Amino acid sequence: MFCLASASTIDRILDSAELLFAEQGFHSTTLRQITQSAEVNLAAVNYHFGSKQALILAVFRRRLDALNAARLERLDEALAPEEPPQLEAVLDAFVHPALALSHGRDAVGHRFMRILMHAFADRDDQLHRALSAEYAHVMRRFAAAIATALPGVEKKSLRRQLDFIVGALTHTMAECSVKDARAVANDLVQFAAAGLRSAVSSPAMDGAVCTLEMH
C-alpha cells in the first residue's frame, strides 16, 4: 500500500527541488544538490519519481494546478455578481493568485514565478506541453471574460495582450523583492486594464497603431 510516512521524503525532495530550480534553473540543478539539500539519499529521486525529468514535471504541476485553480475560482467570483464584469476584477483574478501561493512566511509564489520563467525560456517539449495543456483552458476562460467586460475587442489582439500580461507578470514577480509583490500586482492590474481599454477605444487601426514606421 501507499505508506504516508514516505511522503515526508517525497515532500522534502519537492521542496528542495522547487527552491533550487527557481534559483538555478532545471538543467543547472543537479540531483546531488537536491538530495543533499533535502537530506535524503541520492537514489531517492529515481526511486520515488522515476527520473529527473519526472521530478521537474512534478515540481511544476504541484503549483501550477493550484495557481490556475485559484485563478478560475476568483474569476467565477468576479463573474458572478454583475454582467458584464468589471475589467479590473477579471485581471485581479488572473494576477493576484500568484501571491496567494505564499502561505505562511515563505514566498512560494515568488519562487514559482521564477520557475515559470525558466519553463518559458527552456525549449523543453514536455514542459511546454504540460504548461499549455494546463494554461490553454485558463487563458480561454479569461479571454472570454475580458471579451464580455470589454465588448468590441478583437480576438487576435486580445490574445496578444494576454501574452503581454503574462510576460510582464512573470518577469516582474520573479525579479522583484517579495515585499513589493503585492504592490507590483496592483500596478500591473491597472496598467493592463488601461492597455486593454486602449485597444477597443480606437477601432479600425489594426496594424497601423504607430505613426512611426521603420525606415
Next chain:
Amino acid sequence: MFCLASASTIDRILDSAELLFAEQGFHSTTLRQITQSAEVNLAAVNYHFGSKQALILAVFRRRLDALNAARLERLDEALAPEEPPQLEAVLDAFVHPALALSHGRDAVGHRFMRILMHAFADRDDQLHRALSAEYAHVMRRFAAAIATALPGVEKKSLRRQLDFIVGALTHTMAECSVKDARAVANDLVQFAAAGLRSAVSSPAMDGAVCTLEMH
C-alpha cells in the same frame, strides 16, 4: 599582429553559439555542439575566448551593445523635434530596435530575445552584471524621456512599468513567430502607452488601485 583570417573562426563560433543558446539556453548547450555546428575544432573556443563563460558573455554583448545603441539613437530622434516628446515615439524607440537587429533574411532579433529571456531567468551573476551595466544607463534615459513626455508620473511607479514593458517585450517577441514580430511591437507600444497614461491620470491612488484585496 592580428590575422583577420581567423575572424572567420571566431565569427562562426559566435553565430553557432548564438543560435544554440537561443534554442536550448546556456547550460544545456555544450561546447561540442557549438564547435560541431561551427565546423571548428573543440579547443578553438577555449583558445579564442578562454572559457565557455567568456563565450556566453561575448555572444551576449555583441547584440546587446548594438540593440541599446540603436535604442538610444532612435530616442534622440524622438527627442529632437518637439519638447515634450510624444510618448508613443519614445516607446517606439525602445521596442522597435529589437526587430532591426534582423538584417537580411535571418531573424537575429527574434533569436536574441530568446537569449535575453534565458539571461533574465538564469541567476548567473556575471551575466546579470553585464546586463544591468549595459541596461541601467539606457533605462535611466528612457525613464527620463517618459517623465518629460508624461509629466506627473511617479519615479518608482515608472520604473516598475518599464519592467512590465521589458517583460512583455521579451516574453512575446521570444515566443511569437518571426513574421508577427512587427505587429507585436506595434501592439505593445499602444498597450504600454495606455498603461503609462493611466498611472498619471489618477493620482494619489498609490498602493490601493484595486478595490479587491486578498482575503
Next chain:
DNA sequence: ACCCGATTGAAACACCTGTTTGAATCCTAG
C-alpha cells in the same frame, strides 16, 4: 629560403552527470 608566432588538430584529462544495482534497514500486516 627559413623561421617563428599564431592557429588548428586529436587525444587525453579530471570531474561531474543521471541512473542502476543489490544489500541493509525499516515498518506494518497477518
Next chain:
DNA sequence: CTAGGATTCAAACAGGTGTTTCAATCGGGT
C-alpha cells in the same frame, strides 16, 4: 513475533562535461 514488501543506503556504472596538452600545420616578415 515474524515474514515480506517498501524504503533507504553506499557504491558503482556508462557516458558526457569543460578544459588542457602538445604535436602538427599554417602564413607572413626578415
